[in-house]
Amino acid sequence: MPYSDLRKGRFSEPGREYFITATLHQRRPLFRDFSLARLAIAELRRLEQENCVTWLAWVLMPDHLHGLARIGNEDLSATIKKLKGRSGRRINRATNQRGTVWQPGFHDHALRKEEDRVAIARYIVANPLRAGLVSRLGDYPHWDSVWLD
Numbered sequence: 001m002p003y004s005d006l007r008k009g010r011f012s013e014p015g016r017e018y019f020i021t022a023t024l025h026q027r028r029p030l031f032r033d034f035s036l037a038r039l040a041i042a043e044l045r046r047l048e049q050e051n052c053v054t055w056l057a058w059v060l061m062p063d064h065l066h067g068l069a070r071i072g073n074e075d076l077s078a079t080i081k082k083l084k085g086r087s088g089r090r091i092n093r094a095t096n097q098r099g100t101v102w103q104p105g106f107h108d109h110a111l112r113k114e115e116d117r118v119a120i121a122r123y124i125v126a127n128p129l130r131a132g133l134v135s136r137l138g139d140y141p142h143w144d145s146v147w148l149d
Contacts (some may be wrong), residue, residue: 006083007039011108012071012075012076012077013071013110014071014072014073015070015071015077016070016071016111016118017056017068017069017070017071017110017111017121018068018069018071018076018108018110018111019066019067019068019108019109019110019111019120019124020050020065020066020067020068020069020080020106020108021064021065021066021067021074021106021107021108022064022065022080022083022084022102022103022106022107023063023064023065023102023103023106024063024064024100024101024102024103025099025100025101026103027063027101028063028065029063029106030062030063030091030101031060031061031062031142032062032065034039034141035094036091036094036095037060037141037142038093039087039090039091039094040065040083040090041060041142042090042128043083043086043087043090044058044067044083045081047079047082047083047087050118051072051073052071052072052073052074052078052079052082053069053070053071053072053074053079054069054072054148055067055068055069055144056068056069056070056117056121056145056146056147057120057121057124057125057143057144057145057146058125058142058143058144058145059124059125059127059128059140059142059143059149060142061127061128061131061133061142062133066124066127067124068117068120068124072092076108084101084102085105087101087102088100088101088102104118117120117147118147121145121146121147124143124145125137125144125145128140128143
C-alpha cells in the first residue's frame with residue numbers, strides 16, 4: 001500500500017487509544033544494537049514528557065515498533081512524525097550515517113470501547129517471545145507497559 005493511501009481518512013482524537021506499528025527502512029534490524037534502541041526509547045519517553053502521548057505498552061523489535069498509545073495534546077500523525085524524525089536524526093548521528101531510518105507512514109488501529117487493552121498490551125510485549133528472540137519476556141530489554149505483572 002502506498003504511503004499516501006495510509007494517510008487517507010486518518011483522523012486522531014485526543015484521549016483516544018491506538019495500536020500503532022512503525023517499521024524501519026528496508027526492515028533493517030538497527031535495534032539489535034542496544035545503544036540505538038535506547039536512543040529511540042528516549043524519544044518515546046520524551047513524547048510522554050511533552051504530553052503528546054501516553055504509552056500504555058510498547059515494544060521495540062529489531063526492525064519495528066509496536067505501541068499502544070493514548071493521544072495527548074497533538075494528533076497521532078504529528079506525534080509519530082516527531083518520534084521518527086527525532087530518533088532518526090539521533091541514530092544517524094550515533095552511526096555517523098545519513099539517510100532514511102524509518103519507512104514512511106505507519107499503521108494504526110483506533111481501539112473501540114469493548115476492546116481489551118490489557119490483552120492488546122500483552123500481545124504487544126510478547127512479540128519478542130513469538131519471534132524467538134528470548135525464552136522469557138523479562139530477558140528482552142526493549143519494552144514497557146503500564147500493566148506490569
